[in-house]
Amino acid sequence: MIAQELLAALQGVAPQTSERPSADCPAFNCPLDSLIPVLRALRDNHGYDMLVDATGLDNGVESSPRFTVLYHLLSTATHSYARIAADCADDETPLAPSAVELWPAAEWHERECFDLLGIKYENHPDLRRILMWDEYPHHPLRKDFPLAGHEEDLWDQEISDETGTKVISAPMMGGPFVAKSSKFENEREPRAKDESWNEKNPKPEGQSRK
Amino acid sequence: MSTESKEYTMPDAASRAAAASEEFETEKLELSMGPSHPSTHGVLRLNLELDGEIIQKCDPVIGYLHRGDEKIAENMTYNQFVPYTDRLDYLAPLANNAIYAIAVEKLAGIEVPERCQAIRVLTSEMARISAHLLGLGAYTMDVGALTAFMITFTEREKLYSLFEELTGARFTTSYTRVGGLLKDMPEGWTDKVLHFCEEFLPLVDDVESLLSRNRIFVDRTADIGIISKEDAIAYGLTGPNLRASGVDLDLRRDAPYSGYENYEFEVPIGEKGDCYDRYLVRLEEMRQSVRLIRQVIAKMPGGPYRAENQKRIILPHKDKTLTSMEELIQNFMITTEGPQIPEGEVYFEGEAPKGALGFFIHSRGGGVPYRLKIRGPSFCNLSILPKICVGAMVSDIPAILGSFDFVMGECDR
Numbered sequence: 001m002i003a004q005e006l007l008a009a010l011q012g013v014a015p016q017t018s019e020r021p022s023a024d025c026p027a028f029n030c031p032l033d034s035l036i037p038v039l040r041a042l043r044d045n046h047g048y049d050m051l052v053d054a055t056g057l058d059n060g061v062e063s064s065p066r067f068t069v070l071y072h073l074l075s076t077a078t079h080s081y082a083r084i085a086a087d088c089a090d091d092e093t094p095l096a097p098s099a100v101e102l103w104p105a106a107e108w109h110e111r112e113c114f115d116l117l118g119i120k121y122e123n124h125p126d127l128r129r130i131l132m133w134d135e136y137p138h139h140p141l142r143k144d145f146p147l148a149g150h151e152e153d154l155w156d157q158e159i160s161d162e163t164g165t166k167v168i169s170a171p172m173m174g175g176p177f178v179a180k181s182s183k184f185e186n187e188r189e190p191r192a193k194d195e196s197w198n199e200k201n202p203k204p205e206g207q208s209r210k
Numbered sequence: 211m212s213t214e215s216k217e218y219t220m221p222d223a224a225s226r227a228a229a230a231s232e233e234f235e236t237e238k239l240e241l242s243m244g245p246s247h248p249s250t251h252g253v254l255r256l257n258l259e260l261d262g263e264i265i266q267k268c269d270p271v272i273g274y275l276h277r278g279d280e281k282i283a284e285n286m287t288y289n290q291f292v293p294y295t296d297r298l299d300y301l302a303p304l305a306n307n308a309i310y311a312i313a314v315e316k317l318a319g320i321e322v323p324e325r326c327q328a329i330r331v332l333t334s335e336m337a338r339i340s341a342h343l344l345g346l347g348a349y350t351m352d353v354g355a356l357t358a359f360m361i362t363f364t365e366r367e368k369l370y371s372l373f374e375e376l377t378g379a380r381f382t383t384s385y386t387r388v389g390g391l392l393k394d395m396p397e398g399w400t401d402k403v404l405h406f407c408e409e410f411l412p413l414v415d416d417v418e419s420l421l422s423r424n425r426i427f428v429d430r431t432a433d434i435g436i437i438s439k440e441d442a443i444a445y446g447l448t449g450p451n452l453r454a455s456g457v458d459l460d461l462r463r464d465a466p467y468s469g470y471e472n473y474e475f476e477v478p479i480g481e482k483g484d485c486y487d488r489y490l491v492r493l494e495e496m497r498q499s500v501r502l503i504r505q506v507i508a509k510m511p512g513g514p515y516r517a518e519n520q521k522r523i524i525l526p527h528k529d530k531t532l533t534s535m536e537e538l539i540q541n542f543m544i545t546t547e548g549p550q551i552p553e554g555e556v557y558f559e560g561e562a563p564k565g566a567l568g569f570f571i572h573s574r575g576g577g578v579p580y581r582l583k584i585r586g587p588s589f590c591n592l593s594i595l596p597k598i599c600v601g602a603m604v605s606d607i608p609a610i611l612g613s614f615d616f617v618m619g620e621c622d623r
Contacts, residue, residue, distance in 0.1 A: 020555075021553075021555065022554070022555050022556070023316060023317050023319075023554040023555060023556040024316060024556050024557065024558065025557065027555065038246075045530060050443050050446060051444055051446055052446055052448075052559065052568060052585065053557065053559075053565065053568055053570060053583070053585040055570060055583040057572060057581050058581070070570070072557050072568070072570065072585075076443060076457065076459050079464040079465045081557060083555070083557060103444055103445075103446065103448030104444050104445050104593075104597075105444060105445045105590060105593060107593065108590070108592075108593040109590075112589075116280070129273075130272060130273060131273035131276040131622060131623075132273060132276065133270065133273070140278060140281055141280060141281055144271075145281075145283060147282070147285050193458075206575065
């Protein structure tokens with residue numbers, strides 16, 4: 001009921017807003033360019049005054065649109081949640097508008113999303129990596145990033161030269177054992193996601209970025 | 211010989227000070243505090259820009275404890291991820307376990323039995339007491355009051371013994387499963403919990419009498435690190451830090467889950483939002499948790515401790531697994547392929563000791579989440595630091611950080 005009323009109100013702001021399948025709170029898809037007006041309307045007219053979570057989603061390497069940004073809002077008066085999602089247009093270098101002007105809370109959430117998924121937020125005051133180190137070249141939560149990670153040079157050349165160490169991919173022998181979703185039974189059989197490289201299983205070319 | 215001397219003029223204090231400030235322009239000092247500093251409670255680094263003792267700019271650097279929990283979650287089944295939730299807020303693993311299980315159950319549409327809900331409330335409140343005991347103890351120790359820390363740590367030790375008896379582990383409990391619990395409570399365990407509560411309440415009063423009117427403690431915390439109501443909401447603060455700023459929001463009462471609506475408790479609210487209010491709110495929350503624990507134990511329903519008749523999600527009972535073919539297959543399929551959760555999206559947050567711990571799960575069917583995002587309350591709470599540290603003294607930093615009571619395990623994930 002609330003979802004229908006909200007949808008009607010949001011379609012007044014952005015006509016292409018549609019309902020998004022959800023197992024809990026009202027959720028809406030809206031076009032990327034009306035994301036900020038929709039969020040602003042929710043904050044100012046519908047009492048969703050707190051941004052509790054902002055994140056992103058990689059829909060898979062093949063799919064297009066590949067990246068989606070998601071915002072979870074909470075109303076401190078009615079204690080109800082709402083979820084707003086918008087698909088990023090570009091699959092290679094996804095761009096999204098930043099919600100920092102509406103909630104300062106978005107600043108760190110969007111930095112994290114940029115760090116882990118590589119979604120660039122326009123008008124973000126300080127878009128730096130937040131969890132990985134600044135020089136790290138990959139975005140680990142993308143679906144084409146292997147669980148074990150990539151071999152990389154250390155962030156400081158001096159330390160590398162002195163110690164002779166580098167960032168190595170995680171040894172994955174022995175687990176975790178995971179069953180893939182597949183219609184073929186032999187593919188569903190759980191197996192260790194072994195992505196460590198050795199003499200028998202050499203590292204594929206072009207995995208590491210120099 | 212003449213004894214004439216040159217006449218010296220003494221400029222007045224004001225003009226001397228003006229000349230000095232032109233002459234000795236204070237130099238900006240950059241100070242990197244942490245990542246291994248005793249008051250940063252883990253591995254937080256603050257890049258401070260100082261003018262004398264006054265902080266001009268504060269840039270928190272996080273990520274030293276980043277383990278890629280969200281990436282790991284995408285690669286393992288729902289039940290395999292339970293031990294990873296222990297390591298988010300590692301001071302209250304029982305609360306994390308319960309919130310994670312409820313999030314997955316919401317997506318799967320499972321109703322767990324009343325007994326299971328009650329045990330989850332009971333363990334979450336015990337976890338809240340143990341987390342606040344450590345939070346308060348370490349906070350007061352940082353500002354120079356060691357005695358309170360001795361009391362809180364002794365009590366926390368008793369709680370860990372109770373956790374060990376319940377789950378088999380002191381720290382990494384992994385107590386919940388999707389649709390239920392690892393096992394039921396041992397016999398006579400609730401009596402021990404009640405005994406603990408009885409001994410515990412006078413000690414909360416002791417801690418209060420040691421600190422609440424302690425001149426040194428009040429001087430170091432009152433009016434320090436003030437967060438306004440509006441800022442607290444705008445920066446997405448949750449938990450005791452939000453309530454200390456005067457915002458009356460507690461998810462246990464306002465968006466009740468796991469049967470919290472059946473119990474009576476008060477939600478303490480602060481006035482000013484300074485470090486002292488955050489201390490008071492936590493102290494009172496421990497008393498309310500004791501009240502909740504007593505009610506839960508008094509009303510403890512009987513019946514099963516896990517949902518039944520969910521053949522694709524919940525493991526069969528062990529005795530049946532070993533004697534019946536169908537249950538054996540069910541056991542094998544769920545263990546290897548994971549509980550079969552339908553497609554959909556869910557965002558659930560519950561009131562963990564540090565604030566609202568949220569899980570956003572995007573499922574495309576099967577036993578493995580397609581995307582699992584963890585909303586760590588410490589992450590959001592820390593994001594206000596660049597705002598409130600400006601203008602504070604360097605010596606206020608331990609008080610501010612201590613009063614925030616953050617855990618880097620859930621901040622960096």
